[in-house]
Amino acid sequence: MPTPKDFNTINKQTWCPGCGNFGTETALKGALAELGLNPEKVVFVFDIGCCGNGNNWYRGYVFHSLHGRSIPAAEGIKMANNAEHVIVIGGDGGLYAEGGNHFVHAVRRNIDITCIVSDNQIYGLTTGQASPTSDLGLKTKTSPEGVVEARLQPLSLTLAISEDTSFVARGFAGDAPHLQKIIVEAIKHKGFSLVDVLQPCVTFNYLNTYDWLRKRVYKLEDDKNYNPENKMLALEKSFEWPIGPNGEGKIPLGIFYKKDKKSFEDHFPQIQSVPLYKQEVKVPSLAASFKEFY
Numbered sequence: 001m002p003t004p005k006d007f008n009t010i011n012k013q014t015w016c017p018g019c020g021n022f023g024t025e026t027a028l029k030g031a032l033a034e035l036g037l038n039p040e041k042v043v044f045v046f047d048i049g050c051c052g053n054g055n056n057w058y059r060g061y062v063f064h065s066l067h068g069r070s071i072p073a074a075e076g077i078k079m080a081n082n083a084e085h086v087i088v089i090g091g092d093g094g095l096y097a098e099g100g101n102h103f104v105h106a107v108r109r110n111i112d113i114t115c116i117v118s119d120n121q122i123y124g125l126t127t128g129q130a131s132p133t134s135d136l137g138l139k140t141k142t143s144p145e146g147v148v149e150a151r152l153q154p155l156s157l158t159l160a161i162s163e164d165t166s167f168v169a170r171g172f173a174g175d176a177p178h179l180q181k182i183i184v185e186a187i188k189h190k191g192f193s194l195v196d197v198l199q200p201c202v203t204f205n206y207l208n209t210y211d212w213l214r215k216r217v218y219k220l221e222d223d224k225n226y227n228p229e230n231k232m233l234a235l236e237k238s239f240e241w242p243i244g245p246n247g248e249g250k251i252p253l254g255i256f257y258k259k260d261k262k263s264f265e266d267h268f269p270q271i272q273s274v275p276l277y278k279q280e281v282k283v284p285s286l287a288a289s290f291k292e293f294y
């Protein structure tokens with residue numbers, strides 16, 4: 001049986017003490033071990049950012065992409081080898097801003113990738129600029145008077161993208177056991193799964209701290225009437241977010257929406273029994289065509 005430690009490398013993390021990435025790492029490695037997966041069955045595709053630096057501390061097949069380009073890399077990997085689990089780990093900047101276009105189309109495509117967003121509501125690695133999920137009024141290096149743009153609601157966006165949105169969830173890095181349960185379900189889910197993780201950035205985001213989040217989060221599943229198959233209810237819940245100068249309001253956590261749908265790679269009969277990378281590729285000789293240009 002694999003253990004979370006099997007996913008460790010010999011390197012030591014350089015995240016700031018208390019960084020939310022530690023909670024997410026504990027939950028994700030715990031989820032993989034709980035699912036009985038060995039490192040050679042998993043491909044981690046990291047975006048750029050503090051979260052992306054995890055590429056040094058996760059054992060498995062690991063790819064470190066460009067900023068905002070982790071999703072297309074992951075899609076290519078999944079199509080080349082649909083037998084393995086592909087997990088994207090990126091930031092709110094990389095996945096909702098620079099890579100927002102790729103994110104939208106991967107959701108629409110419903111390709112079988114687990115997408116874990118380290119949502120610290122700021123650009124961490126570049127030392128604190130506003131991101132699409134920064135709260136109104138947050139003072140950063142790019143918003144010295146406070147953010148004036150409306151916050152992107154990533155869960156609402158994902159639910160609204162198309163009929164093929166199939167798994168939308170949110171966890172909190174300060175509650176790793178709960179986050180682990182969500183990630184287990186996300187990895188088991190066939191199709192694109194979003195796990196937005198609220199992750200305090202203890203160095204640059206002075207507003208959305210562990211205390212601030214702890215006071216506001218609650219679990220959807222605590223309400224026995226919550227039905228994660230009801231898309232309109234999920235959409236309504238996805239807009240719940242604290243507003244106003246004192247951050248009045250609550251933040252739901254858990255699986256907002258889940259629906260079984262055919263995933264992108266399942267539409268291709270050619271790769272159902274043998275993954276593409278194992279198939280013999282017959283490359284026709286181009287010599288005759290090139291002769292025309294001699």
Ligand SMILES: Cc1ncc(C[n+]2csc(CCOP(=O)(O)OP(=O)(O)O)c2C)c(N)n1
Nearest residue numbers: 049050051067091092093094122123124125
């Ligand atoms: C195409 C491109 N644009 C900008 C950068 C500079 N850059 C590196 S990390 C980063 C911010 C990362 O923020 P986020 O994605 O939220 O990750 P975090 O560091 O917060 O985990 C930026 C803008 C880059 N490396 N590549």
Ligand SMILES: [Mg+2]
Nearest residue numbers: 091092122124
């Ligand atoms: Mg960030």
